[in-house]
Amino acid sequence: MDIVTWTGREACALQQALRMTNDDFADHLGVAVRTVANWHSSPEIVPRTEIQSALDTAYERSTASVQRRFSLQTRPRPAAVEAQALRVAIAIVLRGDDVLLVCRRGDGELRWQFPAGMVKPGADPATVAAQETHGETGVHCAVRERLGERVHPVTGVVASYYLADHLAGEASNRDPLENVDVTWVPRSTLTRFIPADQIFPPVLSALEVAA
Template structure:
């Protein structure tokens, strides 16, 4: 269990996200003004007052285990982004486009991504020094129970909506039965026909080399 020695704007914002509350709802739960919560997002390094430290302690202690797990993951993602920023390297996400015959693997996020997409290909944050292809394979297994291997690096871009560096890998299915292993982050994990993938993910949001790879004849 995460032990919070001192609540900062970053920690409070992470708790709000983990609880799946809007800023207004979170403010109402804590008994503070919405602008206070907004300020925490704007100033992640600010140390919160002693009185509100206790209120946040209570909110955290009352949270269920799934919420606490989301809280930890939110902090890990923030730390990875900060580490990349400190090193002068932009945040990178490795994306696995896993195919099995005429099907492709996708997951449904519980929360809407900054890109506005709900259905996505399995992906994971690449920490400094980590090989992107290994992250793509590892995160696919962690999220879906599917073992795969990288076939081709499809390319890299800055996502048009989220602004995150995305590195794409075409992967081959090896073994495993698809299942939603990351229930705190995802609602579902499924195989869909390559021909139907644009019913789940808008065509204009799919990296063109990914589209071309999925549209190729077997």
């Protein structure tokens, strides 16, 4: 038996394995019913030495099926898996005074935005931003810096923003199922395509000072 010190939790597990009521279990161990009830209400409680011995004896004299049930009830439970919020990596790609945009279909309307891609668990967002930009537009880019992160006001996903520089490739629509068009627009006219209140403020700041 792996139990070195019994607590109320293990004692209750033994009771369940034996399939006994509080009265029957108390009588089986030679303790007060009140003691068994306390184990249920305070599972961290550590019984006295003589009760520890009584629990040892009750376990050792139980049948193999009882011991199997006890083992199943006391084995460690797997850690809970935390849900991960949907995350996207967004690339703000510069070519001189121009910035790269894609026009997406969605919700019955067209919407201009920066190239972006879903980040799978364990993936590097900066790498995803560059890869998705090429996959959507045919443009190769190099991430210059991370601009920050927020919950996107339109989509509700966690968005990470990366400033990137154009390396090679002409802009073209490589994903016609998702996008209608791909184009370079002057930074000075960006808010004609994307409302200013929907642009992450650090992005606006970066575009104002980017060379």
